Amino acid sequence: MPKWVYQFNSSNCEGTVSQKPLLGGKGANLAEMGKLGLPVPPGFTITTEVCTEFYKNNQKYPDDLKIQVEDAIRNIEKILGKNFGDVNNPLLVSVRSGARVSMPGMMDTVLNLGLNDKTVLGLIKKTNNETFAYDSYRRFIQMYSNVVLEVDHHNFEDLLDNYKLTKGVLSDTDLKADDWKTIVGNYKDIVKKHTKKDFPQDSHEQLWGAISAVFKSWQNQRAKTYRRLNNIPE
Known part of the structure; x- marks a missing residue:
């Protein structure tokens, strides 16, 4: 084999x-x-x-x-x-690109993979920090949706900016756990609107989606241009 x-x-x-x-x-x-x-x-x-x-x-x-x-x-x-997809003690992973020659920023990365509506509760138990957990989850939804599901990141950034405006705050750090929990729900609504599907809750489905996206990023336009300009072989 x-x-x-x-x-x-x-x-x-x-x-x-x-x-x-x-x-x-x-x-x-x-x-x-x-x-x-x-x-x-x-x-x-x-x-x-x-x-x-x-x-x-x-x-x-x-x-x-x-x-x-x-x-x-x-x-x-x-x-x-820890266990991947476990609701009490979840294993979270990152999926990163790599090549024989460094190509900084040219290919895609996904962080906090393994978070979903249930494992975020396990993260809260382990960290005793609800704000951190829901902030991490919303970051994962935005990154995964942009890299894997091809939902433009501006959709999420605009929503967050408008939310902070309505709350009268300037910084992300001014938002509390309930705010991030609301934003998580709003982010999932964006995904449903643009993909006609719910944000994936199965950790293994998330993993293979991210692996495929990283492989596909080898052929994205910025990566191909970078290789051409720097004489990096295909």
Whole structure:
């Protein structure tokens, strides 16, 4: 079975810094840092070969990728003592892009993935900070909707600006938990209006949506232009 996923953490890392063509600069450097004993948060890198297969096969993933990703998620859960999609102790992840040569800001990233209407309650229990939890959730909705669902970010920013205006405040930090909870609902309404679907609540659906979006961002216009201007191979 081809190896599509390389795991990394502080005690066991697959891959080395010499494998940038396979793991991208970020993935290769994280693996090397782990091997040096530096404190690396657990995660995994999906190889550049998967991206090649993705485009070669009409944006379909290779066989066994899902199994390897699920195994990597379970390993992160074991290390951190959290569970992906769990309502009491949720594991939240980020999905980041990488390439053999650094392309800062050219490809997409999704943070706080795993938050939904139920796991946000678990985050509140763990942090004892309702404002932080709902602010994180609304940020995730905006980022995921823009990157994955292709809902323009101005829709969310305009709503937030108008909300602060009606509340008579200037800064996001002036808003309280109930405000962010209301904004979360309003953001989900924006998603429903533009996509005709509810914002995805299943953490695994969110994950695969984000993975696909990051792969697709390799071919977005700003990334292609950056590669052309900097003589970076396709």
